[in-house]
Amino acid sequence: MSVSLITSVMRRDTQAARVVPPSGVTARLTVFVAAIMAYLAVFALALSLSAGRLADRWSDELAQTATLRITAPMEERTAQTRAALQILRQTPGVAEARALTQDEQAALLAPWFGPDPVLEGLPMPQLIELRAGTPPYDPAGLRARLAGEFPGAVLDDHSRWQAPLVRAADGLRLMALVSIALIVAAMAAMITLAANASLASNAQVIDVLRLVGARDGFIAQGFVRRFTWRGFTGALIGTGLAVASVVALPDMAEDGLLTGLAFEGGGWLLPLLVPVVVAMIAFVATLGAAQRRLRGAL
Amino acid sequence: MIEFENVSFSHGGGQVFRGVSARLAPGSFHFLTGPSGAGKTTLLNLCYGALRPQSGSIKVFGTDLKGRSRDQMAMLRRQIGVVHQDCQFLDHLPLLENIAMPLLVSGKEFSRISGDLKELVAWVGLSARADALPTELSGGERQRAALARAVIMSPDVILADEPTGNVDWEMSQRLMQLLTELNRMGKTVLLATHDLSLVRVAKAQVQARVLRISDKRLMLAGADL
Numbered sequence: 001m002s003v004s005l006i007t008s009v010m011r012r013d014t015q016a017a018r019v020v021p022p023s024g025v026t027a028r029l030t031v032f033v034a035a036i037m038a039y040l041a042v043f044a045l046a047l048s049l050s051a052g053r054l055a056d057r058w059s060d061e062l063a064q065t066a067t068l069r070i071t072a073p074m075e076e077r078t079a080q081t082r083a084a085l086q087i088l089r090q091t092p093g094v095a096e097a098r099a100l101t102q103d104e105q106a107a108l109l110a111p112w113f114g115p116d117p118v119l120e121g122l123p124m125p126q127l128i129e130l131r132a133g134t135p136p137y138d139p140a141g142l143r144a145r146l147a148g149e150f151p152g153a154v155l156d157d158h159s160r161w162q163a164p165l166v167r168a169a170d171g172l173r174l175m176a177l178v179s180i181a182l183i184v185a186a187m188a189a190m191i192t193l194a195a196n197a198s199l200a201s202n203a204q205v206i207d208v209l210r211l212v213g214a215r216d217g218f219i220a221q222g223f224v225r226r227f228t229w230r231g232f233t234g235a236l237i238g239t240g241l242a243v244a245s246v247v248a249l250p251d252m253a254e255d256g257l258l259t260g261l262a263f264e265g266g267g268w269l270l271p272l273l274v275p276v277v278v279a280m281i282a283f284v285a286t287l288g289a290a291q292r293r294l295r296g297a298l
Numbered sequence: 299m300i301e302f303e304n305v306s307f308s309h310g311g312g313q314v315f316r317g318v319s320a321r322l323a324p325g326s327f328h329f330l331t332g333p334s335g336a337g338k339t340t341l342l343n344l345c346y347g348a349l350r351p352q353s354g355s356i357k358v359f360g361t362d363l364k365g366r367s368r369d370q371m372a373m374l375r376r377q378i379g380v381v382h383q384d385c386q387f388l389d390h391l392p393l394l395e396n397i398a399m400p401l402l403v404s405g406k407e408f409s410r411i412s413g414d415l416k417e418l419v420a421w422v423g424l425s426a427r428a429d430a431l432p433t434e435l436s437g438g439e440r441q442r443a444a445l446a447r448a449v450i451m452s453p454d455v456i457l458a459d460e461p462t463g464n465v466d467w468e469m470s471q472r473l474m475q476l477l478t479e480l481n482r483m484g485k486t487v488l489l490a491t492h493d494l495s496l497v498r499v500a501k502a503q504v505q506a507r508v509l510r511i512s513d514k515r516l517m518l519a520g521a522d523l
Contacts, residue, residue: 018390018391018395019388019391019399019402019403021388021389021390022390204386204389205388207386208386208387208388208399209388209399209403210372210375211348211375211380211382211386212375212376212399212400212403212447213372213373213374213375213376213400213403213404213451214372214403215368215369215372215373215403216368216369216372217369218403294368295368
C-alpha cells in the first residue's frame with residue numbers, strides 16, 4: 001500500500017484529494033509551524049556544521065605545532081639546543097624543528113615588555129618550534145626521551161588548552177544535532193496532533209467513505225496528502241527565510257581560529273533536504289494517525 | 299444472498315437479538331418491520347458488517363462476515379447499497395460528486411460514466427439539483443440522493459433504513475417506486491420501516507415478504523398485512 005500511497009500523494013491534484021474538506025485554521029497553523037520548525041532546523045544545521053568546522057580547525061592547526069622550551073645555564077644552552085634539535089630531527093613524525101633566533105624570541109615578548117631591548121643579558125630560555133608530520137610523533141614518548149636528556153626542557157604541544165576548546169566546539173556541535181533531533185520529534189508530534197484533530201473533525205467524511213466501500217488506504221491517502229503538502233510548503237518557506245538570514249549574516253574574519261555561522265561549499269545543499277525531511281515526517285505521522293484511527297472502527 | 303444463522307447481538311443497552319435466523323433469497327423484496335427501538339437499524343447494520351454479532355454467523359454472498367479484513371469488508375460494501383435513515387454526505391462536495399463517490403473510491407474513471415450518472419440523477423429526479431451542496435437539499439432530496447448513491451455501483455443488495463422517514467406521502471410513494479423498479483431489475487431489497495400503510499401499498503406493486511422483529515426475534519409476518 002505504501003508505495004502506491006507515496007506516488008499518489010506526490011500527484012498534487014487528483015479527485016481523491018477532494019474527499020477531505022479544506023479546513024482553514026488547522027491548515028494554516030500546520031503550514032505556519034512547519035515553517036518555524038524548518039527555520040530552526042536550518043539554523044541548528046548551520047550551527048552544527050560551523051561548530052564541526054571549528055573543532056576540526058582547532059584540533060588540526062594546534063596539533064601541528066609544538067614548542068620545546070630549554071631552560072639551562074647560559075653556557076650549556078647552545079649545546080643543549082643543538083643536541084635537542086638533533087634528537088627532534090631524528091624523531092619520526094617531526095617534520096621540521098627550528099630554534100627561534102634571539103630576535104624572534106624578543107618579538108614574541110614585545111607585547112608584554114615593549115620593543116626596547118630590556119631583556120638583553122637576562123637568562124632567557126631557548127625556544128624550539130617543531131612542526132608535526134604525518135603521521136605525527138608521539139608526544140608522550142618524545143617527552144620522556146627529552147626529560148631523560150635535558151631535565152630543564154619542557155615540550156608544550158598545546159594540548160593543554162587545545163583540548164578544552166575542541167571539547168567545547170564538539171559540545172556545541174552535539175547540542176546542535178540534539179536540537180535537530182528535538183525539532184524533528186516536535187514536528188512529528190505536532191503533525192500527529194493536527195492530523196488527529198483533522199481525523200476527528202472529519203469523522204463524518206470517514207463514515208461516508210467507509211459506507212460507500214472506500215478502503216483504508218484510500219481514506220488515509222486524502223489526509224496524508226493534505227498534511228504532507230502542508231508540511232512541505234511550510235518547510236519550504238521556513239527554509240527559504242532561514243537560508244536568506246544565514247546569507248545576510250555579516251562575514252566573520254576567517255582568522256584561523258574563528259568561523260562564521262554559515263554553510264560552506266556542498267553544505268549549502270543541506271538546507272534543501274529540510275523540506276523533504278519535513279514532508280517525510282508529515283507523511284509518516286499522518287499515516288500513523290490515520291491507521292490508528294481507522295483500525296478502531298468496523 | 300444474506301443468511302443469518304442463530305445470530306445474537308447485544309450492546310450497552312442490553313440484548314437486541316437472540317437466536318435470529320433468516321435467509322434472503324436473491325431477487326427477493328423484504329420489508330423489515332417492528333416498533334421503534336426493536337432493532338431494525340441494528341439488523342441492517344449487521345447485514346453489511348457495520349456491527350458484529352456476539353454469536354452466530356452472518357453470511358453475505360455465501361461467505362461469512364467473520365474474519366474478513368477491513369479491505370475485504372470495503373470490497374463487500376461496493377456490492378451492497380445502503381440508504382440510511384439520516385443519510386450522510388460529504389458536505390463540501392456537490393450532489394453529483396457525492397452520488398458518484400462509490401465510483402471514485404473504487405478507482406473508476408469519473409468522466410467515462412458521466413453519461414450514466416446523469417441518467418441516474420434524472421431517474422431520482424435530481425437533475426436540477428446536481429450542483430447543490432448536500433446541506434442545501436431537503437429531506438426528500440437527500441433520501442433520493444442517498445438511493446442514487448447506493449445503486450450507482452449496481453449492487454446486488456440494497457439495504458434501506460426508513461428511506462421514507464423524512465418525506466411526505468407523495469415522496470415516499472416515489473421512493474417506493476424506485477425501489478420496486480430496482481427489485482424488478484433483479485436486486486435483492488431489504489427495507490426497514492415502521493410505516494405499515496407503506497407496506498400495504500407496496501405489496502400491490504411487488505411480491506414482498508414482511509419480516510417482523512418482535513421479542514428479540516425475527517419472524518415472518520402473516521399475509522394479512
